[in-house]
Amino acid sequence: MKVEPKVTKLTMELKEFNLHEAGTARVKVLEGEGAKAIGDRYKDTLQEVMRQFEPTVKDQANQAIAQSLKEGKGTISLTELLKFTNSAPKEKK
Numbered sequence: 647m648k649v650e651p652k653v654t655k656l657t658m659e660l661k662e663f664n665l666h667e668a669g670t671a672r673v674k675v676l677e678g679e680g681a682k683a684i685g686d687r688y689k690d691t692l693q694e695v696m697r698q699f700e701p702t703v704k705d706q707a708n709q710a711i712a713q714s715l716k717e718g719k720g721t722i723s724l725t726e727l728l729k730f731t732n733s734a735p736k737e738k739k
Contacts, residue, residue, distance in 0.1 A: 651711055656704040660693045 665685025
């Protein structure tokens with residue numbers, strides 16, 4: 647039996663975004679409450695950008711899975727697989 651894992655659906659969700667300061671290494675343009683207010687305004691925009699990258703991230707995840715399997719990593723026996731699915735035959739007493 648050959649099982650090939652594949653990511654078929656991927657959703658990225660921005661759980662938390664706290665902007666503390668904005669600027670360059672030498673000059674802080676915003677910090678404190680001003681930075682927090684700007685962060686709050688752009689949180690939805692950042693979430694939308696993340697959603698646009700979901701197909702790319704899904705493809706990259708599948709490529710990483712395929713590469714790991716090609717390298718012999720991530721193999722699992724049928725017995726172990728059945729344990730995960732609760733389909734393993736019950737031991738007789």
